[in-house]
Amino acid sequence: MPMLHSCSYTGCEILTLSPYCFEHERVVRSEVEAERTHTAARDEPTARELAAAVQPAT
Numbered sequence: 001m002p003m004l005h006s007c008s009y010t011g012c013e014i015l016t017l018s019p020y021c022f023e024h025e026r027v028v029r030s031e032v033e034a035e036r037t038h039t040a041a042r043d044e045p046t047a048r049e050l051a052a053a054v055q056p057a058t
């Protein structure tokens with residue numbers, strides 16, 4: 001039996017069966033899609049990868 005719980009989005013307490021409420025699921029999904037599109041469109045290291053590369057290799 002599915003259990004209702006509050007949305008995982010910070011500060012959101014809407015009860016849902018999904019990780020996020022309907023509204024925030026759309027928000028999170030669009031963010032993921034945007035990042036995926038951005039990464040696929042530009043074959044360059046991400047800011048996180050650049051930051052990692054900058055750190056000294058000790």
Ligand SMILES: [Zn+2]
Nearest residue numbers: 007012021024
């Ligand atoms: Zn929410």
